Amino acid sequence: MYQAQPPLEFIPPKYNPWFLRLTHLLLPLWMRSQTALTTVEAENAEVLTDLYSQFQAGKIRFMLAFRHPKTDDPVALGYFFSQIMPKVAQKQGIKFKTPIHAHFIYDRGIPLWAGSYIGWVAQNLNATPIQRGKADWTGLRSARHLFVNGAFPMAAAPEGATNGLSEIVNPLEPGIAQMGFWCAEDLQKAGRTEQVLILPVGIKYGYVDEPWDEISNLLTELEVKSGLAASTESNEDLFSYHYFRLLRVSEHLLTIIENFYAKSYRCQLPIISTELTSDKNEALSMRLQAVLNEILKVAESYFDLQPKGNLSDRCRRVEQAGWNCIFREDFKDMKSLSSVEKGLGDRVAEEANIHMWHMRLVESFVAVTGTYIRENPTAERFAETLLILWQMVVRIEGGNTSKRPYLGKQTAKIIIGEPISVSDKYSTYKTNRQSARQAVADLTKDLQISLEKLI
Incomplete structure (x- = not known):
């Protein structure tokens, strides 16, 4: 690629x-x-x-x-x-x-x-x-x-x-x-x-079996990778304790991402004040949607695409624009190209792949809401949300997102x-x-x- x-x-x-x-x-x-x-x-x-x-x-x-x-x-x-x-x-x-x-x-x-x-x-x-x-x-x-x-x-x-x-x-x-x-x-x-x-x-x-021990271990891993100190919050309710930790690491990671895109790509992110919502879950969801929109704009700007449609539609257009730069019609006959032409083509492909990375970051979160776990507090929903968060961290680190952590049968x-x-x-x-x-x-x-x- x-x-x-x-x-x-x-x-x-x-x-x-x-x-x-x-x-x-x-x-x-x-x-x-x-x-x-x-x-x-x-x-x-x-x-x-x-x-x-x-x-x-x-x-x-x-x-x-x-x-x-x-x-x-x-x-x-x-x-x-x-x-x-x-x-x-x-x-x-x-x-x-x-x-x-x-x-x-x-x-x-x-x-x-x-x-x-x-x-x-x-x-x-x-x-x-x-x-x-x-x-x-x-x-x-x-x-x-x-x-x-x-x-x-x-x-x-x-x-x-x-x-x-x-x-x-x-x-x-x-x-x-x-x-x-x-x-x-x-x-x-x-x-x-x-x-x-x-x-x-x-x-x-x-x-x-509900994988709460594995969930706790994965939360600890994400806390360490994001630079958070170990949680000292104690709660006899196992679910509430883990949910507190999930919200805590999610907010911290989101703040890191917001600061990165604001500083590195001059993205204009709205401030979600208590006047808009006092619900922490809803505020997190609003912040997430805002940053996903701005991240996609970074990729769309490079490929000269207009942000039309929902996040999924926009991701597909960015992906295809990237592929057009990598899998090129004018490179059908590779033997006829000079080394200089190949080298310049590789630079374009490399840049396209890097900008598609922004789209991949968004792609993982297109269906995430701030209420998915709260609406039905099950171990399955908790684990699914946590794995999406893990995937984002691994993608930022440059790791292999296909090798997901094993949480249980x-x-x-x-x-x-x-x-x-x-x-x-x-x-x-x-x-x-x-x-x-x-x-x-x-x-x-x-x-x-x-x-x-x-x-």
């Missing part, structure tokens, strides 16, 4: 049934040895087995729109498909012609930070990549073709990225709804009668919602361009509500 490179190549999906069988066979062992997950449970799975049966009978085409709180989500879903769904189908007396699987749509950037082998794995599992933040016509055509003609249903995360929180859904991107309407359009043009559906799928994580619960009919809304979509935009917005809103209900 510090050197200019040719444009990212599309990784074409290539279904390998033997590799899929091997993946299904080894997944339980891999999950328990390489992740904190010990069990995966399912709710309302019968809805999905019925949809798969209709899909294989040629009656419907559908996409699973799943929540994406963590990077463990593909593992949990893979376990659900390979271990739970066959048993549920057997109880219902349903026999499937092919393995239970889906054409996953994934971010083309994942193999860049997770390793190129991830691209190979995704390719052989018939997943299809797409570049976020730009009109990736090759990626869109692939996903559109698979939605209409693929051997399996589609699967994608409408949030576009993880947010680290099991019980908050990010604002959804409109791509899922748009692809649903494209599928209905393509089917109608082909004279086919399948109905098009989108199925909301929730994913929630929990701890087998976890469980995952897959919750299947009720399918949303795209076909029923297609007549409105095809009326005119304005109606199409409104239909996409309305369908995205319906999906947002459905996913929020599942948590």
